[in-house]
Amino acid sequence: MSIEPFNRLVKLVARAFYDDFTTKGENQPKTGRSDNRGIVVVVLDALTRRQWVREEDLAKALSLHSKQLRRTLRFLEEEKLVTRDHRRETAKGAKIFSAAIAATGDGIGKEGEEKIKLHTHSYCCLDYSQIHDVVRYRLHRLKKKLKDELENKNTVQEYICPNCSRRYTALDALRLVSLEDEYFHCESCNGELVAESDKLAAQEAGDGDDNARRRRREKLKDTLQKMEVQLKPLMDQLSRVKDLPVPEFGSLQAWEARAHAAGRGGSGDAGANDGSKSSQGYGGTPMPFLGDTKVEVSFAGLEGKEEDVKSEVATAPLKVLPPWMIKQGMNLTKEQRGEVGEESKMESTPMSSQLSDDKKSTVQSDDKKSLQDEYIKAYYAALLKKQQEQEESARKQQQPSDSNTADGHSDTSSSRQVGMKAKRDPEDVVWEEAQYAGNPSDSYKVGDLNVQADESGEDDDDVEWEEG
Amino acid sequence: MLCEGELVKYVCPGKPDSNGLISRRSIITSLLKYLLCEKASKDHGYFLAITSIKSISLKLVNEVRFPLFRVIFNCRTFMPFQGEILQGVVDQVFRSGMGLLLRSGPLKWVYLSAIKMPGYSFIPGENPSFLHDKFGKIEAGVVVRFSVLSFRWIGRRWGDARNELAVLASIEGEYLGPLPEVQPDDIVL
Numbered sequence: 001m002s003i004e005p006f007n008r009l010v011k012l013v014a015r016a017f018y019d020d021f022t023t024k025g026e027n028q029p030k031t032g033r034s035d036n037r038g039i040v041v042v043v044l045d046a047l048t049r050r051q052w053v054r055e056e057d058l059a060k061a062l063s064l065h066s067k068q069l070r071r072t073l074r075f076l077e078e079e080k081l082v083t084r085d086h087r088r089e090t091a092k093g094a095k096i097f098s099a100a101i102a103a104t105g106d107g108i109g110k111e112g113e114e115k116i117k118l119h120t121h122s123y124c125c126l127d128y129s130q131i132h133d134v135v136r137y138r139l140h141r142l143k144k145k146l147k148d149e150l151e152n153k154n155t156v157q158e159y160i161c162p163n164c165s166r167r168y169t170a171l172d173a174l175r176l177v178s179l180e181d182e183y184f185h186c187e188s189c190n191g192e193l194v195a196e197s198d199k200l201a202a203q204e205a206g207d208g209d210d211n212a213r214r215r216r217r218e219k220l221k222d223t224l225q226k227m228e229v230q231l232k233p234l235m236d237q238l239s240r241v242k243d244l245p246v247p248e249f250g251s252l253q254a255w256e257a258r259a260h261a262a263g264r265g266g267s268g269d270a271g272a273n274d275g276s277k278s279s280q281g282y283g284g285t286p287m288p289f290l291g292d293t294k295v296e297v298s299f300a301g302l303e304g305k306e307e308d309v310k311s312e313v314a315t316a317p318l319k320v321l322p323p324w325m326i327k328q329g330m331n332l333t334k335e336q337r338g339e340v341g342e343e344s345k346m347e348s349t350p351m352s353s354q355l356s357d358d359k360k361s362t363v364q365s366d367d368k369k370s371l372q373d374e375y376i377k378a379y380y381a382a383l384l385k386k387q388q389e390q391e392e393s394a395r396k397q398q399q400p401s402d403s404n405t406a407d408g409h410s411d412t413s414s415s416r417q418v419g420m421k422a423k424r425d426p427e428d429v430v431w432e433e434a435q436y437a438g439n440p441s442d443s444y445k446v447g448d449l450n451v452q453a454d455e456s457g458e459d460d461d462d463v464e465w466e467e468g
Numbered sequence: 469m470l471c472e473g474e475l476v477k478y479v480c481p482g483k484p485d486s487n488g489l490i491s492r493r494s495i496i497t498s499l500l501k502y503l504l505c506e507k508a509s510k511d512h513g514y515f516l517a518i519t520s521i522k523s524i525s526l527k528l529v530n531e532v533r534f535p536l537f538r539v540i541f542n543c544r545t546f547m548p549f550q551g552e553i554l555q556g557v558v559d560q561v562f563r564s565g566m567g568l569l570l571r572s573g574p575l576k577w578v579y580l581s582a583i584k585m586p587g588y589s590f591i592p593g594e595n596p597s598f599l600h601d602k603f604g605k606i607e608a609g610v611v612v613r614f615s616v617l618s619f620r621w622i623g624r625r626w627g628d629a630r631n632e633l634a635v636l637a638s639i640e641g642e643y644l645g646p647l648p649e650v651q652p653d654d655i656v657l
Binding site: 157171174177181182183 | 566577579582583584617618636
């Protein structure tokens with residue numbers, strides 16, 4: 001049982017009938033910023049991608065204020081497009097729901113809330129069978145209203161006195177009924193009133209009325225035609241969906257129980273039949289159970305994670321450092337300088353966060369990465385070469401000093417890149433001197449920064465760089 | 469359509485008893501009499517039944533008049549709406565062939581014009597009626613399903629009719645017209 005045609009129907013309905021709905025009242029000012037027309041479209045589209053969902057979660061996912069969302073959902077509930085369920089939950093209950101969501105493989109991966117108090121949670125879900133009926137009824141009423149107006153079905157009957165041409169509506173004529181002959185009599189001349197059809201009324205009425213009536217009929221015809229044309233995609237979708245079985249999610253409790261059972265039974269087993277029947281309530285390929293999505297963010301500053309970071313840094317293969325990080329005097333291998341090409345981790349920094357990505361996305365990103373890596377490698381290789389040449393020339397001019405490295409500062413202008421930060425803080429130089437005292441001979445020694453600055457001025461001709 | 473609304477009425481139950489007390493029962497009785505006399509109002513329609521008394525408070529006490537009480541109560545009412553589908557019994561078919569009168573629940577003045585009965589031909593005689601080839605005969609005592617075209621509040625404008633609602637009916641449309649299998653007593657609002 002495919003849900004896609006029904007989702008398309010919901011999307012068409014949202015755009016056809018509710019694109020001008022706003023949660024603001026009529027008297028409230030609608031500025032550009034606060035105008036939220038179209039919110040129904042956003043909410044309904046989001047609900048087509050979900051089954052039973054907690055309203056708070058939906059608000060977070062859509063970046064909407066929960067009050068706004070609740071108002072919209074209340075409106076949609078009145079329109080019979082959405083079913084809602086409200087229940088008081090404990091921490092256990094909320095976690096059960098979150099687990100149920102994870103079991104259906106929706107990928108929301110909401111972790112259980114840490115602080116759950118016992119209060120009312122609201123859930124909502126699209127009610128496809130009702131939507132189907134409601135839309136058909138609405139279209140039927142639209143057409144009927146216009147057709148009835150065109151055929152004057154709603155016109156109140158009028159009576160005319162042939163003697164004095166006085167006109168009465170049927171309600172007025174009712175009180176003028178004579179008890180003797182049961183005719184209506186004119187109250188001024190006592191003549192017998194005659195019922196008139198619309199054609200007669202059109203003929204006998206003045207020009208102004210006739211034109212107005214004709215214009216009204218034409219306007220109604222136009223409206224009916226426009227309606228047929230503009231609602232054609234919706235009506236086509238309705239006819240497509242007419243014979244298909246309607247997807248049913250059931251009540252919140254039933255859905256939760258099913259999803260939970262499916263999650264337990266189908267864990268690690270992709271496309272289990274039981275899972276497809278029990279978990280989602282509708283056919284189609286079920287999502288393979290990939291487990292809860294876990295996000296681990298490691299910050300260097302955090303106490304608990306520091307050791308992990310350090311160990312990771314220590315054990316991970318050496319990364320190629322970008323040139324702006326490479327300073328003279330740093331103890332770097334050729335690998336790190338990017339001279340030997342390996343899997344690039346150029347974009348990684350010591351402050352990297354590790355994500356456990358989806359397998360598919362990792363494979364795809366690796367392909368892209370390899371292309372980028374090669375380009376970057378070549379680029380950095382060229383830069384390094386230039387840097388080396390400059391360092392050699394600088395070394396010839398400098399006096400040998402013990403150690404004077406600057407960590408985190410830009411080296412010479414050759415390593416200066418557009419958009420890269422270049423700090424020149426003399427205080428840091430002192431600190432770094434102490435740190436890097438006694439480096440091995442293969443470290444590059446940079447002279448005084450001021451000297452460097454002059455040298456950089458000399459080397460300006462070699463490197464063309466733009467001032468920011 | 470049946471509605472339930474909150475109404476406020478002022479009733480004067482009469483003279484207090486020897487102890488200077490007025491019973492709650494007497495207040496409610498006088499309220500019921502008042503509603504029976506009034507029958508209907510423009511805003512709420514016909515009064516059908518009091519469902520609950522919300523509050524009774526003393527409004528006015530003076531030596532000249534009997535005490536006046538303010539009663540707030542919930543009342544079930546019947547109010548017709550345009551487009552509503554109702555069932556009624558034919559009361560009278562006009563011999564002139566102009567139309568017929570129906571009654572439906574508390575509504576006494578429901579007028580169905582001949583022009584709003586497409587396809588029906590008038591058959592004059594002792595017992596005039598309207599006949600359709602497919603849908604049957606409409607004569608006095610027949611139950612008819614109709615839609616409300618329009619309605620009007622009659623205050624004190626008509627001769628005997630007072631505080632009534634006059635309704636214009638129509639049987640143009642699907643599933644409207646005579647219901648020969650339904651008995652007049654079986655009509656449910």
